[in-house]
Amino acid sequence: MNHVETSPEVGSSLINGKVGATLALLSTLLLSACGGGSSDPGAQTNSRTSSEPETELVEEDPAPILDEDAEDLVTVTGGGIYNPAAIYPKAVTLPLQFITTQGGKKLAATVTLPADENGTPAPGPFPVILTQSAYNTNLLTTLLMGTPGNLLLGVSDAFIVRRGYAQVAVDALGTGISQGGWELLGEEEQVGFADAVDWVHQQPWSNGKLGVAGVSYMAISSLFAAQRRPDSIDAVFASLPMGDAMRGTVGIGGMLNGLFMSTWMQLTHITATQNLPISLLKPQHMNHIINVTQEHVDQIDSYYLPLINSALDGAPTYNYDGEFWQLRSPITNMDRITAPTFILGALHDLFQRDEPQLFEILRNNNVDSRLVIYDGSHFVNFVATHLGNQAVPPVDLLMLQWFDKYLKEQDTGIEAMPNVVQFVKNYPTESTPEEFRNDHFSSTTEWPHPLAQAERWYLQDNHQLSRTAPSAEAEAIMTQPEHPSGRAYNANGLLGFELHINDGTQCSRSFDQWTLGLNLPTPCFSNSDLVDQQRLIFESEPMTEDYYINGPIQADIWIDSTVTEAVVSVQVEEVSQRQSLPLTNGQLLASGRANDVTRSRFMDGEMIQPYHYFTEEASQPLVPGEIVKLQIEIFPTSAIIRRGNKLRISISPSNQAQAMLNYPRQAQAEGGITTIHISPEYPSSVVLPIVPTSALN
Numbered sequence: 261m262n263h264v265e266t267s268p269e270v271g272s273s274l275i276n277g278k279v280g281a282t283l284a285l286l287s288t289l290l291l292s293a294c295g296g297g298s299s300d301p302g303a304q305t306n307s308r309t310s311s312e313p314e315t316e317l318v319e320e321d322p323a324p325i326l327d328e329d330a331e332d333l334v335t336v337t338g339g340g341i342y343n344p345a346a347i348y349p350k351a352v353t354l355p356l357q358f359i360t361t362q363g364g365k366k367l368a369a370t371v372t373l374p375a376d377e378n379g380t381p382a383p384g385p386f387p388v389i390l391t392q393s394a395y396n397t398n399l400l401t402t403l404l405m406g407t408p409g410n411l412l413l414g415v416s417d418a419f420i421v422r423r424g425y426a427q428v429a430v431d432a433l434g435t436g437i438s439q440g441g442w443e444l445l446g447e448e449e450q451v452g453f454a455d456a457v458d459w460v461h462q463q464p465w466s467n468g469k470l471g472v473a474g475v476s477y478m479a480i481s482s483l484f485a486a487q488r489r490p491d492s493i494d495a496v497f498a499s500l501p502m503g504d505a506m507r508g509t510v511g512i513g514g515m516l517n518g519l520f521m522s523t524w525m526q527l528t529h530i531t532a533t534q535n536l537p538i539s540l541l542k543p544q545h546m547n548h549i550i551n552v553t554q555e556h557v558d559q560i561d562s563y564y565l566p567l568i569n570s571a572l573d574g575a576p577t578y579n580y581d582g583e584f585w586q587l588r589s590p591i592t593n594m595d596r597i598t599a600p601t602f603i604l605g606a607l608h609d610l611f612q613r614d615e616p617q618l619f620e621i622l623r624n625n626n627v628d629s630r631l632v633i634y635d636g637s638h639f640v641n642f643v644a645t646h647l648g649n650q651a652v653p654p655v656d657l658l659m660l661q662w663f664d665k666y667l668k669e670q671d672t673g674i675e676a677m678p679n680v681v682q683f684v685k686n687y688p689t690e691s692t693p694e695e696f697r698n699d700h701f702s703s704t705t706e707w708p709h710p711l712a713q714a715e716r717w718y719l720q721d722n723h724q725l726s727r728t729a730p731s732a733e734a735e736a737i738m739t740q741p742e743h744p745s746g747r748a749y750n751a752n753g754l755l756g757f758e759l760h761i762n763d764g765t766q767c768s769r770s771f772d773q774w775t776l777g778l779n780l781p782t783p784c785f786s787n788s789d790l791v792d793q794q795r796l797i798f799e800s801e802p803m804t805e806d807y808y809i810n811g812p813i814q815a816d817i818w819i820d821s822t823v824t825e826a827v828v829s830v831q832v833e834e835v836s837q838r839q840s841l842p843l844t845n846g847q848l849l850a851s852g853r854a855n856d857v858t859r860s861r862f863m864d865g866e867m868i869q870p871y872h873y874f875t876e877e878a879s880q881p882l883v884p885g886e887i888v889k890l891q892i893e894i895f896p897t898s899a900i901i902r903r904g905n906k907l908r909i910s911i912s913p914s915n916q917a918q919a920m921l922n923y924p925r926q927a928q929a930e931g932g933i934t935t936i937h938i939s940p941e942y943p944s945s946v947v948l949p950i951v952p953t954s955a956l957n
Contacts, residue, residue, distance in 0.1 A: 272442040281743055291816060300445045304600065341653045342661040342672055346422035352381050353416050356542060358399075358432065361452045366548075369456070370397055372416045372427040385467035385697065386486060386707065387667035388460050388631045391474045391480040392453055396436035397529040398538045399431040409656045412475040412499055414483045419656060423640055424668070425928050426465050430456045433533040443531060443560040444525075444567075445588040453481050454488040461492060469553075469667040473659060475499040475642060476610075483590040483618075486597045496601040497659045497665035499645065503591035503614025506581040506874055513827070514852025514874045515919035516571060516579065518744065520610065520774040522757040525564060527776075532937070535659035556572040557753045564755055566669075568748045572692040574924040594621040600628040600666045604645065604655065607683060608637045608773045612844075613895045616707040624707060630662075630674075631707060633898065635683040635700070637777025651701035652681060677704035682810070685843065685899035686834065686881070687956060691806050696957045702898070704955065708811035711816055713951040714866040717800065719936070719944045725800040725909060734938040738913040740826070740932040744920050764792035765917035769842040774917055787839035788831065793912055796936060799835060800907040807901040808956065811949030812861060812869035813844065813894035817911065818942035820888070820935050824881040825928035826850040828936075829915040830892050830946070833908040834901045834916040840908055846894035847915050851926070853890050854878040868947050869893060881928070894946075900953070909946050911936060 301653055307557055352375035359367040374382040391397075393414035400868050401415045408419035414429040433452040434442030443449060460466055470493050472482035479501035480876050486493045502509055510517050533556050539549040570576035578584065586592045591614065605615030619631035634641050648654035654663075664670045681703045688697040704710065717725045722732030746759035765771055765782040768791045784790040815830040829847035833840045854873050861869035870891040882888065913934055921929060937943050 343657050347424045348422045349377045350377050350379055351418040351421040359456055361455045363448055367452055368431045368437040370429045372421050374421055382466045387469035388426045388466050389471045389473050390428045390460055392430045392432050394432045394477045394528050397431055402537050428460055431732050437552055450484050452533050453485040457485050457489040457492050469494050471495040471663045471667050473497040480949045481611045487593045487597055490596050490598050493599045496599050497662055500605040500609055503618045505589040506585040508613035512919040515848040518920045519917050522759050523775050526755055526757055560750045560755050572922050574922045576876045584780040595625055601664050602630045604632050606636050606641045610638045614903045620707055631680045633682040637773050639777040651699040676939040680704045682706050682898045686902050689806050689898050689902045691903055702956045709951045711955050712811050712951050714863040714868050714947050715950045716945050716947050719798045719938045721938055723798050726796045729943045730938050736936040738934045739933035740929050741914050743926045744916045761916045763914045763916045765915050768917055770915055770917035788833055788842045789840045796911040798909045802904050802906055803901050806903050806953045808951045808953050809948050810898045810951045812896040813948055814868050815892040815946045817890045817944045818922040820885055821932050822884050822930035823884050825925050825933055826934045827914050828890050829912040831910040835906040835908045840894055843899045844895050844897040846892050848890050848892040851879045851881045854880055855891050866947050
């Protein structure tokens, strides 16, 4: 991925095809996320200065897309949807504000307050909800044209504000129209999160009660803010947050998640630099906006391309777990959070591994917390959560219920909500009693599920799976596929990528997951038989009853190789007559197999979630021909293998859509042949967390 030198230009519109398609889809989905705007000409948020045009916002409450009987159906929060009427007739956006950080950088902040019928700010003071974004809050507010229900994105939101809150949206350091260069959640960026908290508490419209909220990056910034200012934040609402950057997202299995990183960095940089509409809307700030945009453009050559090339060349800073990734991992200091915290996740989210673990840490520290896990991928849950369903209310109402409780001390009924609510794939089934077939969710008290028990399934010589250890010796062979290729470059002022996946996973569930779900539905996303990937398949007999998996999974695979490096990828699937449905997966770099037993999870005496060191010191290259055990972490899920269907374990020599080898490791793995061992001495197997189906009902 050697970059090409080109001349950067501020405001360049040159975008490669992938980014153009991504942004077009992003804008379309965002604009339709909450059901559109109101035709009422009086519905608006007014600006209080003649040099800034009035910003129109929706005055009418966005109607959740649920039928008229919804209040009788939604029971997870104690029965009925929490949907209080607006307290104020309008909301007003103040002139653009700037926060000066400890480092002297200026962060752009947008403040929206409740207002009377004439658009005059109400006297207040108010509890405040703060969102800090890397995706250009002013640009998104302009694109969304004032559609309510987008506070989690950092968009001015009349729905929340008119219910008695001040809203603050801040462009993170190095993004939007804030100064500085973005460094992937670096130290200066995080200091800015804390500085914004301090600034809010100094404002006359703040009553001292502060909540932080956001989705994706904005959820991550909320967690960091709550860690750096635990005594200043009273409640957290974090949708789809990252936890452990190395193990859960950017370095899965000890490798590089090139597909995700290229998608994320490109999306962040393009939103950070598209500031022309804002400069036209706020001409008094035009010089500032031109200067900060140039800063963001300059970051390509000064930071992004050197980082990318160093990572690909094997630099330890980016290829091993250490200070760089630990700093950028909210899980590192999660025990500093004391405020009540609501976490939303999804079964195929970018942060699928981390969301339940963040909740678990909070619970272990006696922090009042809730966890809701939805189905689907990352971006799908930007949209779908706003709609609500028969078990979980629309996310905007859920957030309001949480903040009304902890910022206003109102009785909202949120205490009745179960600690954990999870979407269960394939539920309900034909075996589910009729009275429990009204939704796809199950609730419990903790994560992992308190009734889960470890069950081990062994690979057999006939490519079957069984609960019995193998009695015969067998081997299965995999060959090293062609490595991925590509480059990063400066595309006339925009960060550009070319990336070519060469192992067949460019059409797979993993591809959809690690491109944020910004794809049109494709059959190969839900049927692994259509994925052109080298696979060794092991299947159980048809299940005689529904088989409920809930929690983290571990594969213990014995291998040897003809070279000093290899990868083993494992996927759990449900096989029916129609398809092989991918449920979850994981993979491991062979040299990264060293495991910290003290930090690994055990269930019924079985290790079920390994914690690999992924440090340079713990790296263990393979000795050709020597048999070793790989303890592979497979990300948690909640799913049923339905009666009559089969459990499948699929093993591959790579999953490039999820993680890739850097250049030195590619050379070490080149031409390798990996042998999977199946025998009484080397019993390759998978450990599953199994919960009685009665817990669903």
